[in-house]
């Protein structure tokens with residue numbers, strides 16, 4: 358019976374020529390579908406459901422599925438389905454990915470890691486079709502079976518009803534940036550928030566139910582708005598919005614609800630410190646407003662308790678600050694020519710990296726107190742500070758140790774490369790930008806995060822205490838150097854709200870954030886055709902690489918950028934707030950309709966997690 362039902366559903370969906378790629382996917386995976394609750398969904402139920410959401414229910418399929426059909430004929434694609442050519446050209450383009458439902462930033466979350474079911478291209482060579490052509494197959498993996506293009510609270514309410522009735526798991530997908538795979542799940546129904554794109558500015562925003570005294574400048578963002586648009590809007594309105602360092606991360610979804618760090622967070626707070634109001638549909642079916650004057654418990658939970666847990670947010674309003682200029686220091690190190698054989702091509706000499714990091718850490722406490730934030734890797738560092746906190750002369754004095762290092766590096770490089778073009782080679786600069794938006798445009802044009810690449814990540818919050826004596830500084834540098842030598846890439850996000858206290862405990866992220874100066878991340882990557890054992894080895898690799906830092910720091914990590922297998926994750930992500938978060942979860946979602954990996958109230962046995970490894 359199940360398999361005839363599938364055919365019934367498929368023919369009901371009229372998966373004919375117009376949706377050619379999908380039938381390939383389904384035909385290689387009929388067993389996957391037949392074992393799921395979808396097999397009990399009659400075509401009439403699906404039809405009714407589709408009508409309830411005004412025809413905005415669609416079948417989900419992997420991003421690269423059209424390539425499995427060698428589909429290069431746009432007449433075969435629906436309005437929203439790109440051709441294989443477009444997919445190949447856009448495979449590593451972050452915005453293009455977020456515009457496509459079946460695409461995730463780190464494509465392992467399109468796959469089922471425990472079965473090997475996938476439909477990926479080779480990120481090292483997206484022009485090659487071999488990965489999706491026989492003997493390889495194109496399978497749906499973890500891409501949700503169906504999705505609703507969400508327009509209003511009614512869609513979310515309909516999805517809750519449908520899930521309660523059919524036991525089909527729900528996922529919320531916004532941009533698909535999640536490093537922990539919380540925006541996909543096999544055989545699920547997804548709520549896609551991408552097209553909620555309204556933006557408006559209110560110089561005197563009063564949270565609903567509050568009084569005029571509480572008015573603050575606020576920008577209201579539909580849940581699908583991404584940072585690149587929010588920043589452009591802020592520029593146009595001569596205001597500052599504090600957001601992340603990636604163009605295409607969402608401003609109201611997982612980023613905000615899990616914490617939301619920025620290079621400005623040291624003095625201006627995390628995303629959760631600045632949010633003024635959420636509009637959210639809780640799993641009990643209610644469309645609610647959460648702010649400091651109503652549903653305060655829910656407001657607390659949404660300020661750090663994590664996305665995908667307490668409801669579907671349809672919009673958020675966030676504090677707008679006056680526009681501010683920035684002083685910016687940039688130092689780059691030259692690649693070590695001896696490195697080309699070691700797989701670390703392009704990286705600087707390890708001793709230069711160590712010297713740069715030592716200077717950062719020796720000055721770490723002072724720079725944090727003064728208000729600096731930024732980002733650093735083994736080969737470069739960028740520090741920024743709002744212009745009203747310090748004059749440019751003081752900024753130069755403050756950063757003197759780093760600037761002197763840069764000058765020395767530059768001098769040595771020029772001596773070794775007497776005929777080189779002076780615009781090339783290592784640089785050190787202190788410059789000003791008129792606004793965060795202009796700085797960000799420069800930053801994002803120079804620094805593009807890896808997209809379309811399979812990634813295992815691990816991270817740690819590094820507390821102020823670890824910078825406090827020279828012995829501790831040496832220990833920290835050693836731990837970082839060691840971790841870096843074990844992984845593909847290590848980043849310092851100098852983004853902790855270390856000068857931004859939360860005395861009234863209005864946010865639910867771990868309090869360790871405010872005791873910290875750095876959030877350090879490291880990654881290992883793998884290819885489209887890595888074996889299961891190789892993938893597991895990558896997850897184990899980052900876990901081992903972070904071990905030294907884990908041993909020497911308190912249990913504290915950022916829920917959005919943590920090891921998928923973070924030990925003791927409840928304490929690491931939420932510290933003393935966990936018990937209260939769990940109570941709030943049970944209050945608003947008594948039937949546990951919303952579930953995600955390592956989220957508050959995590960039920961690890963659910964089949965929606967069948968594609969996560971359990972033996973890392």
Ligand SMILES: Cc1cc2nc3c(=O)[nH]c(=O)nc-3n(C[C@H](O)[C@H](O)[C@H](O)COP(=O)(O)OP(=O)(O)OC[C@H]3O[C@@H](n4cnc5c(N)ncnc54)[C@H](O)[C@@H]3O)c2cc1C
Nearest residue numbers: 531532533534535539601602607610611612618664665670
């Ligand atoms: C390249 C890159 C750069 C990054 N840079 C930063 C950075 O600078 N600062 C930082 O803090 N983080 C950063 N992150 C991490 C980022 O915060 C997380 O990936 C986050 O989960 C992204 O949220 P999203 O809504 O865009 O993505 P999604 O993957 O779509 O969603 C993430 C989670 O939030 C849930 N969710 C999404 N929308 C909603 C909604 N409307 N209501 C309820 N739940 C929802 C999903 O169910 C899922 O659990 C970065 C990640 C990447 C890949």
Ligand SMILES: *[C@@H]1O[C@H](CO)[C@@H](O)[C@H](O)[C@H]1NC(C)=O
Nearest residue numbers: 369370407412413414415416
């Ligand atoms: C839902 O209805 C719309 C409009 O009638 C149709 O285009 C779409 O294919 C339907 N979706 C499904 C999954 O049947």
Ligand SMILES: *[C@@H]1O[C@H](CO)[C@@H](O)[C@H](O)[C@H]1NC(C)=O
Nearest residue numbers: 424427428429430441442486
């Ligand atoms: C699609 O067509 C373009 C030219 O129109 C060609 O270069 C490309 O190789 C084709 N791709 C596939 C997958 O057939």
Ligand SMILES: *[C@@H]1O[C@H](CO)[C@@H](O)[C@H](O)[C@H]1NC(C)=O
Nearest residue numbers: 374377426427428429430433
């Ligand atoms: C496109 O659709 C036609 C039928 O309309 C079909 O014959 C053809 O094989 C399809 N082409 C591809 C590349 O899928």
Ligand SMILES: *[C@@H]1O[C@H](CO)[C@@H](O)[C@H](O)[C@H]1NC(C)=O
Nearest residue numbers: 508509553554555579671672
């Ligand atoms: C977006 O803005 C338009 C125009 O103000 C409004 O009609 C619409 O309801 C808004 N959509 C949402 C989802 O808020």
Ligand SMILES: *[C@@H]1O[C@H](CO)[C@@H](O)[C@H](O)[C@H]1NC(C)=O
Nearest residue numbers: 594595596678679680681682
């Ligand atoms: C932009 O805002 C800043 C800070 O509030 C103010 O000094 C400046 O005059 C404004 N510029 C314009 C063009 O309004």
Ligand SMILES: *[C@@H]1O[C@H](CO)[C@@H](O)[C@H](O)[C@H]1NC(C)=O
Nearest residue numbers: 775776777778779780781782
């Ligand atoms: C130096 O390099 C820059 C940037 O690559 C280029 O524009 C410039 O023409 C070069 N100058 C010389 C003298 O080669």
Ligand SMILES: *[C@@H]1O[C@H](CO)[C@@H](O)[C@H](O)[C@H]1NC(C)=O
Nearest residue numbers: 820822823829832909910911
């Ligand atoms: C780092 O700081 C934590 C928290 O204060 C402390 O427990 C730990 O001993 C410190 N470790 C080192 C090596 O400095």
Ligand SMILES: *[C@@H]1O[C@H](CO)[C@@H](O)[C@H](O)[C@H]1NC(C)=O
Nearest residue numbers: 649857858859860861862863
């Ligand atoms: C904390 O709460 C008190 C009492 O409500 C209030 O006066 C104070 O301004 C709040 N502090 C912050 C930083 O919001």
Ligand SMILES: *[C@@H]1O[C@H](CO)[C@@H](O)[C@H](O)[C@H]1NC(C)=O
Nearest residue numbers: 479481482485884885886887
């Ligand atoms: C994986 O694919 C690459 C091409 O992308 C190829 O060079 C390599 O040999 C393949 N590895 C295995 C184990 O098949």
